[in-house]
Amino acid sequence: MLLDRPAWAFWLFAGPFVIGLGVFSYIPILWSVYLSFFEARNTVAPTEFVGLRNYAQMLTSPAFLDSLLTFTLFALFIVPTTFACSLALALLVNQARWAQPLLRSVYFLPAACSYVVAALIWKLSIFNGVRFGLANTVLGWFGGDTVAWLSVTDPPWYWLVLVTLRLWLQVGFYMLIFLAGLQRIPKVLYEAAYVDGARKGWTTLRHITLPQLRTTSAAVLLLNLVAAYQAFDEFYNVLGSDGAYPPYARPPLVFLYYTALGSGQDFGRGTAGAVILALLIAIVTLIQGRLLGFGRDRT
Amino acid sequence: MSTSDANPARRAARGTGTAAQRSAEHRRRRTRTLAAGVVLYIVLVAVAAVFLLPYYLIARNGLSTPAEITSPEWTLFPAALQWGNIAELFTGAGSQMATGLRNSAVVAVLQTGGQLLVCSLAGYALARIPYRHADAVFYAIVATLMIPAAVTFVPTFVMVSSLGWVSSLRGLVVPMLFSGFTAFLFRQFFLNFPRELEDAARVDGLGYWGTYWRVVVPNSLQFFAAIGLITFIGSWNAFLWPLVIAQDSQAWTVQIVLSTYLTAQTIELQELFAAAMVSVAPLVLVFLFFQRYIVQGVTETGIKG
Structure with missing residues (x-):
C-alpha cells in the first residue's frame, strides 16, 4: 500500500502539524519581521518602507526601556524568592513521612487557579486598601494603619501585591519539579556520607543534595525567568482599570499589548518590539543554558 | 520528655x-x-x-452578603451561606457568565483534543518513521521552542485577523493547536516506546497507521492523559490570547468575563467572588480527581521545558 512507504506515512502523520506550524508560527513570524520595516498603523498590508526606523524608535523609546527595567525589577524580586521558597518547601515535604501526598496536593492546588482569579482575590480581598481588606485587617490587629496598597507609588506597595500573587501561584509547581529531582538522587550517596561520618542536615544538603539538584535548579531558574519575562495577566488585571493602565509598572508584554493592539494599532512598531523581545529572550536562554549546562545530561 | x-x-x-x-x-x-x-x-x-x-x-x-464582606469586623464565615449569589450570575440581566463558561468549556475541550491528536501524530512520525528529511522537520520544530509563545501574540494576531477569525471560536482554538513543545514531548515519549510491541503489530500485517491506532495509542494512554490535563488547565486559565482575539462579548471566555468585571468593577463584590468560585471549581475538581496524571505531566513538561 502507498501509505506504508515511509515518506507517505511520514507526511500523513506529520503533515497537519507541519502545515499548522507553518501557517501559525513561521508565516506570522516572517510577516512580522517584514511589517517591522514598514509604517503600519491599522493595516497589515503596508506600503511605506521605513527601514530600521521602527527599531530605532523602539530602542530609544523611554516607555519601551522602562518596560525592560520593570521586567528586570520584577525578575529580581520573583526569581530568587520563588526558587528559595519552592526548594525549601520541597526539602520539607521530602522529609514528611506521614500524609506526604496530601500535603503535596495542598501546596500544588494554587496551580488550579488562573492569574485572573488570583488577581481578583489579591486586588479586591487581600490588598484592597480599605479597612475590610485582609491585609489591613491583620495590620489593624497589631495596631497598624490602613495602607492603600495599590493606589500609592511611593512606597511602591504594588510590588508586594504582584510578587506575593505570583509566588502563591507558582511555588507549588516548582516544588513538584524539585521534589521529582530530590527523589531521583540515589540513596546510596547519603548512606556513603553517613558512613564517612557526615551528619544529617547542612553538610549533606551542601555536599550532596544541592550539587545533585544542579540540572533541576538550572531548569527551574530558566523556566521562572522566561515566565517572569512573559508576565502579563496579573499586571493587566491588578493594575489596569476599565481599559486604562497606569504609566508605571508596565512589563514588556503589557507595553507590547498597548502599542500593537491598543487604540494605536501600530503593527510596525509593535512587531519591531516583538522581534526585539524574542531576540532578547533567545539570547538569555542560550547564555543561561551555556552557563548552567542546562539539559546536557538528560535524555 | x-x-x-x-x-x-x-x-x-x-x-x-x-x-x-x-x-x-x-x-x-x-x-x-x-x-x-x-x-x-x-x-x-x-x-x-x-x-x-x-x-x-x-x-x-x-457566599456572603455585601454587608458581611465590607464589615470592619472580620466575619470568619457568612452567617447564612448565600447560594443565591451564584444563581444571580446566571439569571441576572446581561450576565455574561453562562456564555463565558460555555465558551471556555468548548475552547478547552477542542484545544486539548486537537492538540493531542495533531501533536502526537507528528511526534510519532519524528520518533519512528524513517524518512530522509525527518531531521530537517525536527529542527524546524525545535527552532520554534526558542521563541516564547507569548511574544508571538502580535504576529499570530496579525495572521488570524487577516484570515477574518477575530472573535470566533476558530480564532481562539486553531492557532493554539500546533504546539512545538507538545510535539517534542510526544517524540521523546515515543522514542522510549517498546519496539517489540510495534514489531509484533507489523508481523500481524498492520501498517504505520494501524500500528499507531491499535497498538501505540492504547498503550500510551497515561501519557496522553498527563499531557491532555496540562493542556486543558492551560487552556481554561489562558488570558492573553482570548483577550486579544475575543473582542466581541459573544466570544468571551470565562477569564475575560471575570477580568472585565474586575477591571471595570461593574458588579457587586459578592457576585464577582461567586463568579470566581464557579470558574475555578471545575479545575479544583480536575485537580483532586486526576492529581496523579497532573503531577506526572508537570514533572514531565516542567523538567524538559
Missing part, C-alpha cells in the same frame, strides 16, 4: 555498662527526631493554611 530525661540517670545509677549507655543515647536521639518531626509538621501545616487562604477568601466572599 521527662521519662527520657530520667532514663539515662536511672541507668547510670544502676551502673550498667556501655550497652545501656548506647541505648540511652539512642532514646535521646529518638526524642530529638520526634521533636524535629513535630516542628516539621507544625511548619508544613502552617504553610498549607497560608496556601489555602485565597481559596477560603473566594468561598467566604462568594
